[in-house]
Amino acid sequence: MSETILEMRNITKTFPGVRALDDVSFSVRRGEIHALVGENGAGKSTLMKVLSGVYPHGEYEGDIVYEGEVKAFRGIADSERDGIIIIHQELALVPLLSIAENIFLGNECATRGVIDWRETNRRTGELLARVGLRERPETKVMHLGLGKQQLVEIAKALSREVRLLILDEPTSSLNEHDSDALLELLIEFRRRGISSILISHKLNEVSKVADTITILRDGMAVTSLDCSKGPVPEDRVIRDMVGRSLSDRYPSRDPKIGPTILEVRDWTVRHPIDTSRLVVDKVNFTLREGEVLGIAGLMGSGRTELAMNMFGRSYGTYVSGEALIRGKTVDLSSVPAAIDAGLAYATEDRKTFGLVLDQTIRRNVPLANLDGIASKGVVDRHREAHVAEDYRNRVRIKSSSIEQATVNLSGGNQQKVVLSKWLFADPDILILDEPTRGIDVGAKFEIYTIIRDLAASGKSIIVISSEMPELLGITDRLYVMNKGRFVGELPTAQASQEKIMSIIINAGG
Numbered sequence: 399m400s401e402t403i404l405e406m407r408n409i410t411k412t413f414p415g416v417r418a419l420d421d422v423s424f425s426v427r428r429g430e431i432h433a434l435v436g437e438n439g440a441g442k443s444t445l446m447k448v449l450s451g452v453y454p455h456g457e458y459e460g461d462i463v464y465e466g467e468v469k470a471f472r473g474i475a476d477s478e479r480d481g482i483i484i485i486h487q488e489l490a491l492v493p494l495l496s497i498a499e500n501i502f503l504g505n506e507c508a509t510r511g512v513i514d515w516r517e518t519n520r521r522t523g524e525l526l527a528r529v530g531l532r533e534r535p536e537t538k539v540m541h542l543g544l545g546k547q548q549l550v551e552i553a554k555a556l557s558r559e560v561r562l563l564i565l566d567e568p569t570s571s572l573n574e575h576d577s578d579a580l581l582e583l584l585i586e587f588r589r590r591g592i593s594s595i596l597i598s599h600k601l602n603e604v605s606k607v608a609d610t611i612t613i614l615r616d617g618m619a620v621t622s623l624d625c626s627k628g629p630v631p632e633d634r635v636i637r638d639m640v641g642r643s644l645s646d647r648y649p650s651r652d653p654k655i656g657p658t659i660l661e662v663r664d665w666t667v668r669h670p671i672d673t674s675r676l677v678v679d680k681v682n683f684t685l686r687e688g689e690v691l692g693i694a695g696l697m698g699s700g701r702t703e704l705a706m707n708m709f710g711r712s713y714g715t716y717v718s719g720e721a722l723i724r725g726k727t728v729d730l731s732s733v734p735a736a737i738d739a740g741l742a743y744a745t746e747d748r749k750t751f752g753l754v755l756d757q758t759i760r761r762n763v764p765l766a767n768l769d770g771i772a773s774k775g776v777v778d779r780h781r782e783a784h785v786a787e788d789y790r791n792r793v794r795i796k797s798s799s800i801e802q803a804t805v806n807l808s809g810g811n812q813q814k815v816v817l818s819k820w821l822f823a824d825p826d827i828l829i830l831d832e833p834t835r836g837i838d839v840g841a842k843f844e845i846y847t848i849i850r851d852l853a854a855s856g857k858s859i860i861v862i863s864s865e866m867p868e869l870l871g872i873t874d875r876l877y878v879m880n881k882g883r884f885v886g887e888l889p890t891a892q893a894s895q896e897k898i899m900s901i902i903i904n905a906g907g
Contacts, residue, residue: 403428403562403593404449409460411444411453413806416798418444419458420617426562426610429591431584433604436614436639437838438808439796442597445614446564450484451477464562481561485551487570487836488749493540498522500539501554525553529583543698545576552583563587564595569603570836574864576697581607599838601636605629613638640840647839648871649847651854655874656687659858660827665719667707677703677714679882685827690849690859692873692890694866694898700882701862702746705829709743710736723826737766740826744816746835746862748809752816755805759797760786762804762815766823789818793848810841817848828852829860834868846872866895880905 404426411419419441426432434442447453449462451471462469464480471477474484491500498518507517522535531549539547548568555563565584569577577600584594584607598604604611611623611630620638623630667678678700685691693701706713708721710733721728721739728739736743745751753762763786764771771781786800793814797807804815813833820828830849834842849872853859863869869876869890876893878886878901886901 401428405463407461411458422619430609431594433596433608433611437840438810440614441617483555483560484564487567491539498535529553562593566597601632655689659687660685661722663720666717667714690873692869692876693862695879699879742820742825743829746832760800763818810837827858831862
């Protein structure tokens with residue numbers, strides 16, 4: 399595995415006012431899994447966009463040497479012809495098309511312009527078998543879970559005879575089982591001589607499969623670590639990523655928990671399409687002032703469905719249930735009503751539902767409380783700027799100014815904008831759905847600190863997370879959810895990953 403398939407030499411990429419990559423050199427050997435890690439904004443995705451032709455030759459300095467030849471890719475089509483395939487964090491599949499149609503979209507099995515569907519489905523079946531996916535080629539992608547959709551993307555890459563596969567945060571939305579299956583697939587590719595570049599914030603996964611780890615910080619390559627002699631300690635990787643040691647992953651807390659603020663009784667929700675199916679089934683729970691309450695469960699257990707339906711019926715068909723705040727029944731039948739009742743919901747999908755990406759920080763921060771910056775129904779631009787600048791400093795959003803478009807912020811800083819939006823609405827209860835998904839360990843610590851400080855100020859927090867160590871590290875109490883029901887409750891101090899999984903399994907998970 400000593401032959402080098404890729405060298406990126408002295409790559410420099412600048413945007414107006416920002417040097418995103420500063421003289422970065424990076425190499426990958428044939429048949430290795432090379433992990434690329436760093437904080438959000440370190441330059442990982444930018445480097446891969448240079449490699450894949452998203453940023454074409456001429457828009458960066460330096461050389462790409464692939465299979466021994468200097469390349470000048472003018473677009474993604476050029477790099478794909480050479481067997482370099484990138485799978486982005488946001489999957490590029492068409493939900494209403496079949497698996498077969500997605501895999502061969504733009505690369506159809508056709509003769510004289512007529513698609514041969516028998517051959518298309520036959521080849522699709524072979525590709526699905528290679529990635530371990532037991533689905534019919536005719537199955538529409540919309541009916542697949544995220545884990546299976548990732549495998550369809552990889553099958554699509556194999557159809558184009560991939561030699562270098564780039565995966566950008568491939569497991570960020572997957573449960574533990576699907577993540578393990580994907581990592582095993584990368585190991586199988588390694589046996590076949592396919593090289594992989596893995597961008598991931600999940601350092602435990604990186605340590606499982608990586609042959610080499612390259613760390614970027616502030617647009618520069620800090621170091622490359624050889625993992626052939628054994629796993630590299632996570633503390634070493636974190637220190638190089640953030641430029642300091644994080645002796646504790648979670649900020650210390652001295653919780654001061656008050657009386658019950660929220661009580662939910664028999665909350666029941668049906669699936670929005672299959673109305674015969676209950677996605678939330680008679681859920682009861684309480685939340686106290688100053689408490690950080692965690693909801694654990696496997697993907698599909700109903701956690702997000704519960705949160706979204708409580709927040710103004712944003713998902714599913716409400717069947718029954720009652721919510722009481724400080725002992726009084728409240729109306730949660732619409733988003734404005736939920737906000738008026740003192741609730742806020744930070745979605746797990748910040749890019750689709752949490753932000754207006756093409757708008758600036760200045761425009762995004764006040765969105766949940768426009769009355770707070772308006773006079774007689776007209777937005778006061780000076781007040782808007784003052785609020786945005788205040789929250790930019792308060793939660794430490796890293797940006798050139800409040801006029802920077804949120805689409806150009808790192809994932810961690812986008813999440814801080816989402817939190818700022820809801821903090822400006824001054825809620826009593828914040829529901830945070832996967833609040834650290836897709837962000838690095840340093841930014842996670844900052845988010846955890848914000849959650850701690852909010853609880854200390856008397857706010858009540860509900861955290862939904864697929865990362866059990868996160869729930870165990872930041873919450874005071876846990877509910878365990880399975881198949882739409884709450885099946886267990888325990889103080890976090892008495893909880894463990896094993897106990898949580900045991901509750902799920904014993905409940906029929």
